[in-house]
Amino acid sequence: MxxxxxxxxxxxxxxxxxxxxxxxxxxxxxxxxxxxxxxxxxxxxxxxxxxxxxxxxxxxxxxxxxxxxxxxxxxxxxxxxxxxxxxxxxxxxxxxxxxxxxxxxxxxxxxxxxxxxxxxxxxxxxxxxxxxxxxxxxxxxxxxxxxxxxxxxxxxxxxxxxxxxxxxxxxxxxxxxxxxxxxxxxxxxxxxxxxDHPTRKEAEKQLIDTIRDIVESGGTAIIAAFALGRTQELIQVVRSYIKDIPVYVDGMGKQITKIYLKYPGYIRDFMKFKESVESVRMVESGKDRKKAIKEGNIIITTAGMLEGGPVLNYILNAPSNSGIILTGYQVEGTNGRRLLDEGKLIVDEYELSVDLPVTFIDFSxxxxxxxxxxxxxxxxxxxxxxxxxxxxxxxxxxxxxxxxxxxxxxxxxxxxx
Ligand SMILES: [Zn+2]
Ligand SMILES: [Zn+2]
Known part of the structure; x- marks a missing residue:
């Protein structure tokens, strides 16, 4: 049996x-x-x-x-x-x-x-x-x-x-x-x-349009992404459409990206992925972080549900006209969910309202x-x-x-x- x-x-x-x-x-x-x-x-x-x-x-x-x-x-x-x-x-x-x-x-x-x-x-x-x-x-x-x-x-x-x-x-x-x-x-x-999820083509288009709107209005596009899988995919997606805007990558996604680079056989188009990774800037210091948050940039960072990670720091210090893009499912009770539903975050036990526009894009x-x-x-x-x-x-x-x-x-x- x-x-x-x-x-x-x-x-x-x-x-x-x-x-x-x-x-x-x-x-x-x-x-x-x-x-x-x-x-x-x-x-x-x-x-x-x-x-x-x-x-x-x-x-x-x-x-x-x-x-x-x-x-x-x-x-x-x-x-x-x-x-x-x-x-x-x-x-x-x-x-x-x-x-x-x-x-x-x-x-x-x-x-x-x-x-x-x-x-x-x-x-x-x-x-x-x-x-x-x-x-x-x-x-x-x-x-x-x-x-x-x-x-x-x-x-x-x-x-x-x-x-x-x-x-x-x-x-x-x-x-x-x-x-x-x-x-x-x-x-x-x-x-x-x-x-059913939107097709990847649709999600990619929505992402690129949203980024362009934010950057053209003088803000920085802050993209919250899971460290594993999403950060790596978004690096390639952003770079396959947008070559002329600086992209900064921060958080644990950097470390996972290094592992992705070790396994060419597990990636569909490894050369394209590698080139995309080489064209973005990995944030390694406080100085880098200050550069990244300047207007007109794209930042891909953890945590995907805004539970810790550098993303909160970017949101709290973002120049005006910036926008937040959430690219993964936001579990009930997380900051990401709170931001989507109520426009609020809880940071160090303080409740903060955020007036930047928030866009959710389904990259499941x-x-x-x-x-x-x-x-x-x-x-x-x-x-x-x-x-x-x-x-x-x-x-x-x-x-x-x-x-x-x-x-x-x-x-x-x-x-x-
Ligand atoms: Zn899984
Ligand atoms: Zn699972």
Missing amino acids: MRITSLGAGGEVGRSAFLLEEEGKRVLFDYGIKIFGKDSKPRYPLPFTNPPNIALISHAHLDHIGHLPSLYKSSKIPWYSTPPTVDIAEVLWKDTIKLAKLKFQEQPFTQSNIEKAKFHWHPALYNQKITYDGLSFSFYDAGHIMGSASILVELKGKRILYSGDYKDSPTQLHKGLKHPGEVDVLLTEATYWNK AHAGRSEIISYVKRANPEIVIVEHVDDGDEFAEELKNLGFNALPIKTGQTFEF
């Missing part, structure tokens, strides 16, 4: 962790954290009843890999991911320790747990079948961020696909996902099951509704488990109407087949 348990990301987005069990084989898919709980302390996956004997990690976002080092307080299990995933994760794990210190929160793991996790890591390259202890698995490009994968496990003659986060349509950096074909059991993310790295449905149809599974979504019930109903045996899983729930 096969068992699939959600230890997180069931009926919620965040702390992805799923355990697949069959006759003593226990495979863990992802081990993430949920960062924006209402009390703003991270939430972790539920504890194991039976610990896994192998972990397969889909990508480097913290909601998929953020808690992995904590496993290595006691465990010695092998874990697999693509090479960029472990490189990027290391930067994010170290940042997690730093942030916990700053907030006087309990450390979820230590530097030595990170070292141990790295020691037990094994590389999984795309489209390569790996066999371990009677289990076969393959990683397929998920088109979501650098190194992201959907993971296909073959166990006792059954094909089980864990989608991870995915995006089908191409962006300037990624070609879009590679689908592994028909499977028996599918676990699919469904973050945006109820909406996730599949929209039609892409998710097409992903499920191509997998044509006997069972589809709907996860990584706030409420999967309604979408599961829709999939049932399309003829699929769809189950919305909840964190803590186990399905047996």
